Amino acid sequence: MNDVLATYLSRAQFAFTIGFHYLFPQLTMGLALLMLVLKTLYLWRKDERLNISARFWARIFAITFIMGVVTGIPMEFQFGTNWSRFSMYAGDIIGQTLAMEGAFAFFIESAFLGIFLFGEQAFGQKMHWFSAFMVWLGTWASGAFIIASNAWMQHPVGYTITGNRLTISNYWAVLFNPWIIAQYSHTMSAAVVTGAFAMAGVGAYYLLIKKHEEYARIFVTVGVIVGLIATAVQIFPTGDAEGRQVTSNQPAKLAAMEGLFQTENGAGIVIIGQPDAGRGTLDNPLVVPNALSVLTYRHWTAQVRGLNTFPADQRPDSVALLYYSYHIMVGLGTxxxxxxxxxxxxxxxxxxxxxxxxxxxxxxxxxxxxIANIAGWFTTELGRQPWIVYGLLHTAQGSSPQVGDGNILFTLLGFAGIYLLLGILYVVLVVYETGRGPGHVALVDEGDEPSDTPQPQGLINKA
Incomplete structure (x- = not known):
């Protein structure tokens, strides 16, 4: 009983730390692309407002990046403290991708961020643009290595079993796992959605309070155009590709996500409903007929397996949480x-x-x-249960047997307290920076008085 409680507490601790941590990378991955867009537009249009806008968002990026680094460190330690058996079993593979993320992607991202923040006058505009490009490349490469780790846990490839552990047999198979394509593109486009809403939201705030309005128009314009493209990509092709590979490789996850307990020909998509896993029913459902069969198998009357057809030890162990996480993600995305x-x-x-x-x-x-991004990650991870490495290692077999539930609960509460303070500090810093506005960036970086109304160059229609 204590081992079961310790495993659940370890899962709760990892879910909390990764959920809090991912608030920051999703924003930096989205802002990295938007900063590059602003800098590229500046070189094209020669409108200084665009350059100041890029530097303003680089400051928000830097604050967020630091918080992401700080909150990401404890997760790596948990592999050795809370998940030692998993680390012994699969560390030869997981360690490769995580090490490359730190050694290459993180190094590129952090080094060129410094150049972008402080090197514009010393290196010139072309190098400043190149540093923005490298920040974007490093940030998205970091996401690629992390996704490679997670994709391998969802769909293990390129390994051999040696005794009671796995060893890597094909490094390129791990890096180019077929699971990665849909998951990576879906995750990165979701990060762009976050960045676009952040930029448009801050711009809208400035318009509401009638401050920094010239910059606000840029923020809103770039934010909504990029945001529309990213939200559309979330549905097709990336969301569709994710759904089809789940259908093929993790059918129990699909059934739990949709609250489908009984096998159906011509299964529908549930808009609203409350799953009752104990009775194996979905209460008060509002269903779009045949839609699930069409989306998954491209046929109106295709058969979709229900959750009750899978053995109990192969079903996700929290059907309700998985179901609601998925529907929150999809509902907000719509x-x-x-x-x-x-x-x-x-x-x-x-x-x-x-x-x-x-x-x-x-x-x-x-x-x-x-919220939608966190719900999406919960969907991904809850749907893989009860496996920590799908089809190879159960979650209960991956935890650390010698770490007691009291120790885990103590550290969980400790993380909650520390992360609360970090969250407050982050909000204070971001509010302070947005309160000063883009005009302060011009004052600090150029030595001039801040101005909210530089000479317009024709980028933004003043309608």
């Missing part, structure tokens, strides 16, 4: 498309900068992509 499509329509009609109601929507929507 809302994001509607928001960004409406905003782009207003931009095209030259009404966006006068529509204060839309500014409120963009501003209030800012935190929701963070």
């Amino acid at each position: 809302i994001f498309i509607a928001i960004m499509a409406l905003a782009v329509l207003l931009l095209w009609r030259k009404m966006l900068f006068r529509a204060r109601w839309m500014h409120w929507i963009l501003f209030l929507a800012l935190p929701f992509p963070f």
Whole structure:
């Protein structure tokens, strides 16, 4: 009983630490692309507002990047403390990708971030653009190595079994695991959604309080255009590809995500409903008929296996949490498309900068992509249960047998307290930086007085 409790507490601790940590990388991965877009537009348009905007968001990026580093360190230690049997079993493979993330991607990201923040005057504009490109490349490469680790746990390849542990037999098979393509593209486009909503939300806030309005127009314009593209990509092709590979390789996860307990021909997609795993039913369902069969097997009457057809030890052990995580992710993603499509329509009609109601929507929507991303990761990880390495090692077999539940609970509470303080500090720093605004960036970096209204160069329509 104590071993079971210790395993669940270890899972809770890892879920908490990774959930909190991922608030930061999803923003930096999204902002890295947007900073590159702003810097590229500056070199094209020669509008100094775009350059100042890129430097402003680089400061938000730097604060977020530091918090991501600090909160990411404890997760690596947990492999040795809470998950020692998993580390012994699969460390030869997982250690490769995690080490490359730290040795290559993190080094590139951090080194060129320093150049972007402090080297513009010394190196010139072309090198400044190149540093923005390398920050984006390093950030997205870091995501690729992390996704490679997780994708291997979802779909293990390139290994041989030696005694009671796995050894890597094909390094390239691990790096180019077929599972990676859909998962990586879906994760990175979701990060861009977060960055786009953050940029558009801050711009909308400036428009609401009537400060930094020239920069606000840039933030909102770039945010909603990039955001619309990213939200559309979330559904097709990336979301569709993720769903189809889950259908093929993790059918029990698919059934739990959709609350499908009984096998159906022509299965529908559930919009609303409450799963009851104990009775094997979905209460009060609102279903779109045949939609699940079409999306998964491209046939109206295709058979989709129900959760009750799988042995109990092969089903996700928290069907309700998985079901709700998935539906929160999908529901919010659908809302994001509607928001960004409406905003782009207003931009095209030259009404966006006068529509204060839309500014409120963009501003209030800012935190929701963070929630959707965390819900997406919960869906990915809960759906893999009861396996820590799918089909090879059960989660209960991967925890550390000599770490007691009291020790785990103590460290969990300790992490909660420390992360609370870090979260407060992060909010204070970001609020302080956004309160000073882009004009302060011009003052500090150029030695001039801050100005909210530099000479317009024709990028932003003043409708």
